[in-house]
Amino acid sequence: MMVCEYKPGLEGIPAAQSSISYVDGQKGILEYRGIRIEELAEKSTFLETAYLLIWGELPSKQELEAFEHEVLHHRRIKYRIRDMMKCFPESGHPMDALQASAAALGLFYSLRDLHNPAYIRDSVVRLIATIPTMVAAFQLMRKGNDPVRPRDDLGYSANFLYMLNEQEPDPLMARIFDICLILQVEHTMNASTFSARVTASTLTDPYAVVASAVGTLGGPLHGGANEEVIQMLDKIGSVENVRPYIEDCLQRKSKIMGFGHRVYKVKDPRAIILQNLAEQLFEKFGYDKSYDIAQEMERVVEEKLAGKGIYPNVDFYSGLVYRKMGIPTDLFTPIFAIARVAGWLAHWKEQLAENRIFRPTQVYNGYHEVPYLPIDQR
Ligand SMILES: CC(C)(COP(=O)(O)OP(=O)(O)OC[C@H]1O[C@@H](n2cnc3c(N)ncnc32)[C@H](O)[C@@H]1OP(=O)(O)O)[C@@H](O)C(=O)NCCC(=O)NCCS
Structure with a gap:
């Protein structure tokens, strides 16, 4: 094989x-x-x-x-x-x-x-x-x-x-x-x-x-990210706090929610459409100050991580749109x-x-021929 x-x-x-x-x-x-x-x-x-x-x-x-x-x-x-x-x-x-x-x-x-x-x-x-x-x-x-x-x-x-x-x-x-x-x-x-x-x-x-x-x-690394985006925007709280928050994440090597994608190395086309929808909602139903924070985040992340192809993904603006509709965060x-x-x-x-059952293989990296140790000797 x-x-x-x-x-x-x-x-x-x-x-x-x-x-x-x-x-x-x-x-x-x-x-x-x-x-x-x-x-x-x-x-x-x-x-x-x-x-x-x-x-x-x-x-x-x-x-x-x-x-x-x-x-x-x-x-x-x-x-x-x-x-x-x-x-x-x-x-x-x-x-x-x-x-x-x-x-x-x-x-x-x-x-x-x-x-x-x-x-x-x-x-x-x-x-x-x-x-x-x-x-x-x-x-x-x-x-x-x-x-x-x-x-x-x-x-x-x-x-x-x-x-x-x-x-x-x-x-x-x-x-x-x-x-x-x-x-x-x-x-x-x-x-x-x-x-x-x-x-x-x-x-x-x-x-x-x-x-x-x-x-x-x-x-949280898949669909759950949009919930975490909203929590993150609330935690950051103001435009001035954006840069220190991002610098802290990068220093701790923790991921910034709503950014990065395995496939997209540019801004996710869905994020572009969602941002536009968010703006339409704000125009008709009133502004959300988290949008300023989000836009500043986009600027700072681009400045720091564009070289790695890290841009907003679909989850970055979807939370803002759903929140403006009055939808609770855990329903996103x-x-x-x-x-x-x-x-x-x-x-x-x-x-x-055209079905064939999935049965991938693995790379075994464990032990072999290990003797069974009686419980009183462990
Ligand atoms: C989406 C995601 C899981 C893709 O992961 P992946 O393809 O395995 O990418 P990796 O984790 O290998 O990241 C590649 C590099 O970019 C960096 N990176 C990726 N996403 C990042 C993020 N959101 N914030 C900061 N750095 C990020 C990694 O630290 C890594 O840097 P390194 O090469 O210096 O170690 C990842 O970008 C992520 O966790 N994003 C945040 C969660 C999120 O928004 N998920 C929704 C996806 S639609």
Whole structure:
């Protein structure tokens, strides 16, 4: 067997062949099925983009309407899932609540009819439709309120904000939220997508695939970074404190949250769009002084780390946008999951089309022939 060089984090090693999305990290290009992210953010909707990613082409008007209609009618969660969620501790992280709830869905749909397009479609619709309802339900229940029923007259993003805040959102806010979902829906072979594909390769059900990806997304080096960005901006507190904070991080060799990316060596194209969305929100709904701190951070980090290709990533401005929408910090990552579920499902479908179970190798660096020491001699 050929022995390859060990690369920590599998950097640069292809884990799959995929036609779902493409990144050019040197030029700052991101495409979904060949379409530039800037164009989708301007012209598409989250559900249309989800369809594009999962079925490979933009839907016709009829196909889109049918998909939207199906999602609309699957948004309610079973009362048994809701009752299970009521037993979760209010102090628990909403990502853990989401992971458990997504896995629990699989208990109700245990059929694994993976070659049946109707089963694939039904699972896609069900997961895309119910994950926002589960996130909103946990948020209300941990505050001691009853979950709000989805409203059939509201679109996907407007309905989520309605279920979360118990009031109909401003149309600009709903549209900006929808664009945020487009920006976060897919991003090549990141950690949670890899996790989804590994789980998919065992031919388990899609609920287990999504639950394992949700678990992976929760960590601070992946989806959890946008929460930490907001905490960091609050801790810095003023523009004057930015430089000493960054110098201290660099001296302690600790990572500055919201900066750096394994693939992008320029400013993440999603960060550019999100910054623009943040400005639109500030213009309509009032300024956030953390934005000044963020901009100063960008300047100082560029001055100090541009040589290493460290620039703002998608998480740097998304937290500011979500906070302006009144969304609690610990829901930022569950919202990332609401978007990313469509990307994971596109990879699930692609993995199934040419499946081989993942079984990498390892470089063993332990001992051999070690004698077993009886417990009283250790
Ligand atoms: C995203 C991330 C995990 C990528 O990690 P990676 O590809 O393994 O990159 P490395 O950790 O090897 O970093 C390469 C170099 O850049 C530096 N670097 C990377 N990200 C940095 C950051 N956010 N702040 C300061 N330095 C950073 C590293 O210290 C390292 O420097 P060195 O070569 O002198 O040791 C990393 O940039 C990070 O932890 N960023 C902060 C968390 C974050 O925002 N995550 C969201 C990602 S979308």
